[in-house]
């Protein structure tokens with residue numbers, strides 16, 4: 001173990017005896033009885049193991065028991081991590097620089113103990129396929145790639161319904177992202193193959209991220225159309241006229257497209273980092289209606305009339 005101060009948080013002094021790790025009160029922790037900690041904290045950059053820290057602190061006149069106590073207090077406060085040196089070493093040089101803020105962000109947001117190493121491994125091991133064209137799909141693929149996820153940008157491959165495991169050689173996605181107007185045959189294929197899929201779109205100056213469909217578990221795209229038809233009996237007729245058509249030009253400017261791609265990327269990273277449970281887009285959509293500024297969540301429970309097999313949450 002190479003103890004390090006959690007990356008992304010600054011050590012600050014509230015008084016001679018009290019150190020605060022982090023600035024924002026939603027992240028920061030304050031520890032008292034730390035008058036000797038300044039020199040020890042300076043050693044917590046991940047370059048030394050525990051014994052080397054004790055020795056280096058000793059060389060600065062700090063007793064071993066005092067250094068031990070400082071490390072215990074920092075660890076108990078969640079401010080100490082095991083520096084992810086092997087995860088970083090495994091990355092090629094230029095990617096390493098790019099991943100350092102990704103690791104810090106994952107580590108601070110998930111409060112892990114390994115500096116984001118496991119989150120990075122989960123991202124790299126999650127095959128996401130972005131299916132669609134245009135600015136949202138391109139921006140989303142870039143964001144996912146920059147976040148350590150091997151996004152594949154192109155037409156979706158048909159997935160063998162084998163429980164979602166990747167066949168040797170080629171990779172079937174763990175998550176398909178369907179960007180833009182949904183193609184009924186593609187939706188039917190991913191639903192039949194039980195591939196989790198996230199719908200992402202923006203038109204009429206409204207951005208929508210979700211639902212995240214886990215076939216047979218959470219509401220599918222047809223569940224949403226059935227719910228819309230319950231509110232508006234003409235919906236099936238309107239839907240039939242929409243098929244294969246898009247407004248030209250689409251009412252989606254660069255800022256909306258980028259906001260939608262970023263929101264989708266955050267949701268996809270949460271899917272990789274935390275797993276499919278309790279996702280905001282499961283049985284729901286996140287929607288941004290311009291000129292408003294606030295993303296709102298709409299709830300879409302599985303529809304009892306749908307044959308997808310998802311049952312409403314208890």
Ligand SMILES: [Zn+2]
Nearest residue numbers: 220223306308
């Ligand atoms: Zn359904």
